[in-house]
Amino acid sequence: MANIKHPIFEAHILEGLCRTIGDTATGLSGTEIGQILLNSNIPDIDPQNTKWKRLYIAFAEWQNRHQCSNHILRFIQDALQPVRYIGKEEIFHDRRLEINKRLSFIGTELTETGKYKEIVKATTIAEAEQRANRLKHKLENRNIHTTIFEYCKAELLVENYFHSVFEATKSIADRLREMTGLFADGNALVETAFSTSNPMVRINYLKNDTDRSEHIGLCNLIKGIFGLIRNPTAHEPKIRFEITEDEALDILNAISFIHKRLDKAI
Numbered sequence: 001m002a003n004i005k006h007p008i009f010e011a012h013i014l015e016g017l018c019r020t021i022g023d024t025a026t027g028l029s030g031t032e033i034g035q036i037l038l039n040s041n042i043p044d045i046d047p048q049n050t051k052w053k054r055l056y057i058a059f060a061e062w063q064n065r066h067q068c069s070n071h072i073l074r075f076i077q078d079a080l081q082p083v084r085y086i087g088k089e090e091i092f093h094d095r096r097l098e099i100n101k102r103l104s105f106i107g108t109e110l111t112e113t114g115k116y117k118e119i120v121k122a123t124t125i126a127e128a129e130q131r132a133n134r135l136k137h138k139l140e141n142r143n144i145h146t147t148i149f150e151y152c153k154a155e156l157l158v159e160n161y162f163h164s165v166f167e168a169t170k171s172i173a174d175r176l177r178e179m180t181g182l183f184a185d186g187n188a189l190v191e192t193a194f195s196t197s198n199p200m201v202r203i204n205y206l207k208n209d210t211d212r213s214e215h216i217g218l219c220n221l222i223k224g225i226f227g228l229i230r231n232p233t234a235h236e237p238k239i240r241f242e243i244t245e246d247e248a249l250d251i252l253n254a255i256s257f258i259h260k261r262l263d264k265a266i
Contacts, residue, residue: 005068005070006068006069006070006073007068007069007106008063008064008067008068008069009059009063009069009072009106011060013102013105013106014056014059014060014063014072015052015056016102017055017059017072017076017099017102017103018052018053018055018056018059019052020095020098020099020102021033021051021052021055021076021079021095021099022050022051022052022053022054022055023051023052024051026091026094026095026098027051027052027095028051028079030047030051030054032079033051033054033055034047036075036078036079037055037058037075039075039078040071040072040074040075040078041071042058042059042062042071042072042075043058043061043062044058045057045058045061046058059072059075073108073116076099076103076110077110077114077115077116079095080092080095080096080099080110080114081114082112082113082114093112093134093137093138094134096110096112097133097134097137101128101129102128104119104121104122104127104128105121105122105123105128106121107119107120107121126158129158129159130158133156133159134159134245135156135159135161135164135245135248135249136149136156138249139156139249139252142249142253142256143256144252144253144256145255145256145259145260145263147171147175147256147259148168148171148252148255148256148259150171151167151168151170151171151174152164152165152167152168155167159245161243161244161245161247161248162242162243164248164252165229165243165248165251165252165255166229166230168251168252168255169225169226169229169230169255170230171255171259172222172225172226172255172258172259173185173186173189173226175259175262176189176190176193176201176222176262177189179193179200179201179262179265180192180193180200180201182200186226186230187223187226190219190222190223190226191219191223193219194215194216194218194219194222196212196215196216199215201262201265201266202215202265202266203215203218203261203262203264203265203266204266205266218258218261221254221258222258225251225254225255225258229251
């Protein structure tokens with residue numbers, strides 16, 4: 001991209017980038033901003049201003065003078081060089097994904113290697129969110145079972161934690177019905193499938209007390225997921241059943257564990 005003269009950013013996109021980079025809680029420090037502006041050959045016009053306004057003034061002046069955004073893109077690339085984030089991987093991914101939501105409106109994306117690549121321009125907020133989804137990335141890093149993505153793809157793409165966990169819990173019941181041919185649901189389905197006297201699904205050979213405990217434990221874990229998540233989410237409006245990102249990750253991890261055990265079922 002260095003040999004191409006890139007168009008200037010529209011004001012609203014430039015402001016969004018500056019607010020993200022200079023965010024009080026998650027953005028760069030004032031010292032980092034000053035150093036990277038210097039590295040990018042962009043004059044630091046108003047260093048005493050708030051961070052995002054300081055950046056906006058510097059960026060706007062530079063691109064208005066040069067009628068391109070090359071050095072602004074250089075600043076972003078420098079700020080998100082992976083080597084800066086050794087030991088701070090989550091901060092790197094969060095910043096990069098938030099920046100990419102804004103860059104998607106100009107048809108550009110910053111990859112995990114710190115290099116730019118061209119993409120099809122986003123035209124709506126939904127498209128931008130879908131291309132730079134933090135929850136999906138974190139789940140992939142946890143090696144979540146592929147079934148999770150099959151059942152809650154649309155919900156994950158818009159980071160809808162409430163419906164993501166709801167759809168994922170339904171995947172367990174659907175899988176048990178597929179494995180057993182049963183038409184039941186909820187606890188009745190689980191208890192019949194994992195019956196200790198006539199099991200239709202076994203995660204071991206039930207040869208001893210340890211095997212029985214493990215078998216019953218998975219049965220109870222599935223029933224617990226249904227009771228904790230599926231029943232409340234099915235009956236409570238979203239506004240009264242709030243699920244945070246961390247909670248969603250933990251719940252989806254538990255559901256993934258269940259699917260991985262079912263992969264090995266006898």
